[in-house]
Amino acid sequence: MTNIMIQGTASSVGKSLMCAGLCKIFKEDGYKVYPFKSQNMSSKYYTTKEGYKISTAQTLQAIAAGLEPEPNMNPILLIPKSDNGSMVAIKGEDKEDMEAVEYFKFKNSLRSMILDTYKEIERENDIVVIEGAGSPAEINLKENDIVNMGMAEMADAPVLLVGDIDRGGVFASLYGTVKLLEPHERSRIKGLIINKFRGDKTLLDSGIKMIEDMLDIPVIGTIPYAPLELVDEDSLVDYEKECNTNPQTEEETEMELGKLSLMLRENMDIDCVYEIMGLKG
Incomplete structure (x- = not known):
């Protein structure tokens, strides 16, 4: 079993679609792959057949x-x-309403649940694709982190860092994000996108x-701006999509x-990604 984690320089840089x-790709190449995001925030969610709530991003990745x-x-x-x-919501079931400060104190108690859940997933799959949230360089939130570098450490995962050039300042955001991390965190970043x-x-x-x-980290992909009809969460959205208001068919989503x-195959070094994970493509 192996893993890869996608983190970003900010929200809405493309982490979810990258995952x-x-x-x-990993499924097409014959691997048993599983998506994972320890914590997500979204007013849009998917309800499973059993009645559990999970984020729309992990639903698409599934x-x-x-x-x-x-x-x-x-x-x-x-x-x-x-x-x-x-x-x-914990494991798909509503627990309680919490103010932000209350949850910030509470979340550290969830670390063992996250780790146990991850270990269960790890045992049952060839590759786990882990998504971060926001930016790992939000220094006011790094204490007891459970979704960015804290999650990478729990999973012992290599990290690919994504920056959005469309809004400008991509080199500054990549450089600043890496430099705000601790040395042991920086060492996890194996590629820039x-x-x-x-x-x-x-x-x-x-x-x-x-x-x-400057960073001694390779840029392993430059991904073109491409409008895709794949559902967004309710954060920053680049353009209006039909699929955000009208449900797609399974065939449309697969297409x-x-x-x-x-x-991604045409614009990212997928062989390098496999090497980072210790696999052959």
């Missing part, structure tokens, strides 16, 4: 992996109820060389996931 694409969505994929779901509070690029990739060559030299898989 979905990798789940699809489809990409050829699996039925289940609560182990997203053991903690925070459903916002106000600017300062959320319903905390530049997402949502428009134009001629050769224009990035000098910047890629400089960021690789879009196929496009995503092909795009």
